[in-house]
Amino acid sequence: MSGEAFSLPAASIGGFIQDPSNANPNPKPNANPAKKKRNLPGTPDPDAEVIALSPKTLMATNRFICEICKKGFQRDQNLQLHRRGHNLPWKLRQRTNKEVRKKVYICPEKTCVHHDPSRALGDLTGIKKHFSRKHGEKKWKCEKCSKKYAVQSDWKAHSKTCGTREYKCDCGTLFSRKDSFITHRAFCDALAEESARLTSVAATSLNFRNDTVNLPHGFAGRGVQDVAGIPQFGSGFPQDFSGMPAPGLPEMVQMAPANLFGSSSHFPGFENGGATSSNSNNLSLSQLPQGLKEEGRNEGNLMESLSSLYSDNQNKQSKANASPMSATALLQKAAQMGSTRSNPSFFGNSFGVMSSSSSHTAPTFMASSSASMSATSNNLDKLMLQTGGKPSEPSLLSMHHPGSNSFAQSLTRDFLGMSNDQSPRPFLPQELAKYAAIGSTMGLSQFTSSNH
């Protein structure tokens, strides 16, 4: 017999742990008498014999050695058959007729769960594999993914499936696991870019249709604006940061192993912070429709374009709290109006102009503005270059032809207070915004450039 194997009746082992009051060698006190075909791992048959093998025995591959040629065999039967070849006496052991006592094995490693007889494993091969896997050295390595295994059969099984089933993200990264794939997609830049592209494409197509209406410009520039008249907007997109479809998110959250959460949960105010303010969203949204109504000359088109913008954007990035009322949106709008109108800074300079205002009539104003046009557009150019913004070249050039600019024409008309067929309400907020656009262009063009 190869050395240190020993078997004890379960009672003596059980005695260390539980009351040895019964002759019945129960590995555990509350025995399950019903015999099952196959027990759950680690829940052994109560009246089985518990065998404790030493690590050496468990790891030994060939326990049975031939005396003559020292060849090793895993089974005694095989050794016996081999001995026949050496003309040595051999004996094949027969399976005993009487009832064989079931054997269960415990892991020799003291810290292991299966060291306890009540959690013994029922199979010798099983305990051997367990010992190798948990407490052994990993000698087998997968070629493709360099994952290491202690048990050869595990390694073989893995090699068969390694690389066969993959998930591929749009950015080109490969994943073997579904959960890591989904997590990655949450952060994937490529996905975000693509959805941004799609959004802006949808938005620009709207631009062409509604040239005269200011609002879509402001919207289109970003593509993440709220849309009028949809109060439940803010609450509809709670998880915008990931840009992922909702079903994927619960998986992400479930994936989080406990210790990782533990590290971040200890920040004292972390869990309490950051309440979503869908209320404030609604408030600001409700103000929107009023502004929209008066702003748009083509109101029908406006609502239509906005609603289609909404439906286009619906599946893309979230728009929580991106109403035009937000300061960032206002700045962008100001920049848009400034650059698309590309007006010289009439307004900002009108401080000086109007000092002797009362006697001025419109034509002289126009003359002064044309004189200033070249100067201001020079500045505009320089500043635009400086900030790297894209100067709206065609419109800038047109400014050099005073009077041919349609805006200048309308300015004249409006100054004289003539009723226009175009705009029934010449000085409405729309016009105000136009005038506002005139103000200090030097700064306006820089708005667009500072956001990357």
Next chain:
Amino acid sequence: MIPEGPSPVTSSPLQFFPWMSPSPGIGSPFPWLWELKPEERGLWLIRLLVACANHVAAGSLENANIGLEQISHLASPDGDTMQRIAAYFTEALANRMLKAWPGLHKALNSTKISSVPDEILVQKLFFELCPFLKLAYIITNQAIVEAMEGEKMVHIIDLNSCEPAQWINLFQTFSARPEGPPHLRITGIHEQKEVLEQMALRLTEEAEKLDIPFQFNPIVCKLENLDLESLRVKTGEALAVSSVLQLHSLLATDDEVPGRNFNSPPVSKTRVLQMTQRTFGEWLEKEPVHIYNPSSDIASSPSSLAPAPKMGSFLAALRALSPKVMVVTEQESNHNGPTLMERVIEALNFYAALFDCLESTVSRAPIERQKVEKMLFGEEIKNIIACEGGERKDRHEKLEKWILRLELAGFGRVPLSYHGMLQAGRLLQSNNYDGYKMKEENGCLVMCWQERPLYSISAWGFRR
């Protein structure tokens, strides 16, 4: 004379403009102002602000004064986002203008009481209300833990030690390490002694609970006066540096780019009043137009970096200590432009996003929000706009410039791990932080609010 009617603005332009005229006597606001829709009011505010800033930059203080007056009718620290932003910006502009009369400026600011508890509170509020600092801490800690794998002695230098939660989080991660926690030393730098005392107390308490050998060394001084000798870095310990929104103050320098006009002699008031339309064009030409070389914009050529001697020497000294990792969190905006207008525009965009973000995150606590806006953002805005030279500490720069500076100083980029980003993402989700995004750019992370990048985090090691 204002005509009656549904829209009172159907007046002739001449009546419309006198509101804007510099001639005295027309100071009372016209009622139609109050009828402005918030959006229009916001647009007006933007235009007026930029116009006023232009005047300030040009030195025409009289015009700027009028501008401020006009804005005051529309702006308010209690109004909507744009109104509040305008309020702080005009305050900053006014501050700047006041410096044209240094005696006046000093006199007005002489009896200011700076309350340390208030400042501490505001920092705490910012930490709790917005996730930016928490995210920065998570990422910093993750980078440190990864860099310190296998290290037994760790020394962390915290360039602005004010929030114990930052390091408590690290303690937990360290104590869960398979090889057990290292011997940990944290050197905290702060200007106020009380803050460091608090830190020491909390941190030693936590470290004891977690059974981590820990030592806290406080250093009470300004970052620019830091003597690296006092850090007492020992041989054999692995060094990490955490810089959260601190490094930019070292960019402050007294030498300015020549040709800039700060505090140009105030344009004589009479000049403005005499301006007629005829001289308007001339006025424009006389205005000091700042002509910039295209290379002086945000191009990534080394020559475009503003000179910063303090930064250079600090980084060199730091580099000489051979830190294993240095994590730098900075505002992602260029508030270090040589001219006022540049800074005003950039700041407008940046703080608009920040104010929006704060507004959306903190809807129910207006007092707290106002405190953060006034005492934190407002002070930054004031510093960016009103101060110059060594006084102007809030010299934020964009990530690309930081990368240049740090690489020039001999640091090599250490890519931030995906794991850190995951943790950050989890934080954002678990607290329902809507609208926040984390973007990855070349191994660095950028925290955004609704597509607008606000803060950048990058990690650095020394290049051998």
